[in-house]
Amino acid sequence: MAGEKSLSTLWGRVLIVEDEDYWQQVLRETLEDTCEVELASSYEEARRALARAQEEGRPFHLVTVDIGLPDLEGHPAEPGDSSYPQVKAGQRIVHYVNLHYPQLLCIVVTGRPDISTMQVRDFFKRYNVFDFITKDRFDLQEFREIVHKALMEARQQGQQAGGHRIGRYEILEELGRGAMGIVYKARDPNIDRIVALKVLHPTLSAYPELQQRFRREARSAGRLVHPNIVIVFDAAEDRGTSFLVMEYLDGPTLAAVIEREGPLSVPRSVQIAIQTCDALDYAHQQGVIHRDIKPSNIILLPGDQVKITDFGIAKLVEGPQLTRTGIVGTFNYMSPEQAMEKPVDHRADIYSLGIVLFEMLTGRVPFQADTPVAVALKHISEPLPLPRTLNPAIPPALEAILLKATAKDQEERYQTAGEMAAALRAL
CATH class of the missing domain: 1.10.510.10 (Transferase(Phosphotransferase) domain 1)
Structure with missing residues (x-):
């Protein structure tokens, strides 16, 4: 279509999950010049939008989440626990994104200032939440900057392809993400072999106990040689980045x-x-x-x-x-x-x-x-x-x-x- 921007000229695709018309308009208008924006007003709409984008091969790069969505209120995270009912309802959608689309970062935009407490912030850190913005202190320019920073981090993590290297390995494409790390398809130039690299997630590199767990993974997995277990070839570190080198498997889960x-x-x-x-x-x-x-x-x-x-x-x-x-x-x-x-x-x-x-x-x-x-x-x-x-x-x-x-x-x-x-x- 004439005049339509290509995705390559934009920061990325953003799903805004927000039920209030006013805030839908504010968030959309703040981002639409620099991002491709789609709106969802409920948890179910968000799930459908995420699935549709994935099926069409046009996945989102970032999700902004309103905590108090209408079809989530009254669903506390634990039976009998009514404290922070909307925050714990927000756990449901953030957890869903983290579980099914672990490559996606989330930004929480909420009218509830109490979610900015350290306790709740720490809770959401477990679910790949990039930042928190409260509507009572909303600033257009600050929001744009946070979104841009999140999208640049997602791009840096997810597009380390095309000539980038980790150690001696040439990164070809990202294969997937989990709680502990990111898996890349890579090439070992020494023997011209395609391998899979599992890299400790950069947001976890500051935690020594998680690095220790990652090293334990290398030792335990490296001991296993069996036709029904993925082979671990090597474990190494490059400029503070720990990674495993595994056999590359071209098959579905x-x-x-x-x-x-x-x-x-x-x-x-x-x-x-x-x-x-x-x-x-x-x-x-x-x-x-x-x-x-x-x-x-x-x-x-x-x-x-x-x-x-x-x-x-x-x-x-x-x-x-x-x-x-x-x-x-x-x-x-x-x-x-x-x-x-x-x-x-x-x-x-x-x-x-x-x-x-x-x-x-x-x-x-x-x-x-x-x-x-x-x-x-x-x-x-x-x-x-x-x-x-x-x-x-x-x-x-x-x-x-x-x-x-x-x-x-x-x-x-x-x-x-x-x-x-x-x-x-x-x-």
Whole structure:
């Protein structure tokens, strides 16, 4: 269209999530000369806009979030907790963005000045919130500068491609992001090999304890050599940036396959589960617990060969200096003992794999709720829905295996992943 600006001449694409007409107009008019802006007035509209942008290949680079959206009020983060109801409702949308679009930065723009307290600011830092702006002190130029700074940081982190290097590795493109780091496709010029680089997130580099966790990841993952585990070639540091060098895998995650195809067939689900069991059994024998088994950490190569990735929060069992507790893992697949911050061993991985098997067979996770805390409580106290009620094609013997793997009591589960693999092979 004549006169229309191309995205290359703009700072980036911004989704403004705001329900008040006045503030929609103010924010849009402040940014529309320098950004491509889209509006959403509710949580559901925001979810649809994010999904649509992703499907069209035109993802957003930044989201501004109003805390008190109308379809979120009255949904406190924890049952029975009415303190800061709108702030905790805001957790829902910020958490959603962080979980499903981890490359996106968020800016909170709110009419509630109490969210500027350090306690709540620290809470939102966990969810990739770039900055906070309160409407009672809103300044147009300051808002533009904050947005520009956020978009430049996103560009710096997400577009380190085209000749940029980390160490000796030439960065080709960004593959994805997680809580601990950013993964790039890269080339090793020494041997002309395509690799994957997992780089410690720059916003975490100031925290020594997280750098230590990253180094522990390198040591634990580097010990594992198995056909169903991603190979770690090297661990290094470049100008203060810590990174892992891993084999590059050109295949979808199990999460993407389930999202695209829905429930998988029984034979396919069983074969994927068996391979995952084999990999976990090997890792457990090496003293390594994954602690975050989920579909997005399982890559499927041609022929459905499984490759488990992201031992980023694995901990060596025998390491006496390491805490044996702490909530580490993803809530939808988290074992009851992890949710209760009790001592965790390899049987937590067996529980999580049972939940993954449930999702493969039914197309959904067993427990759903508005907040991560509520999901964790269900893992602790609610019985698992019977899989055959959701998919009658599941054989009773397979349902029995799944239910044993996901027993609340560790002692009632399979005691090794090898035992679970043997049961699956006997079907």
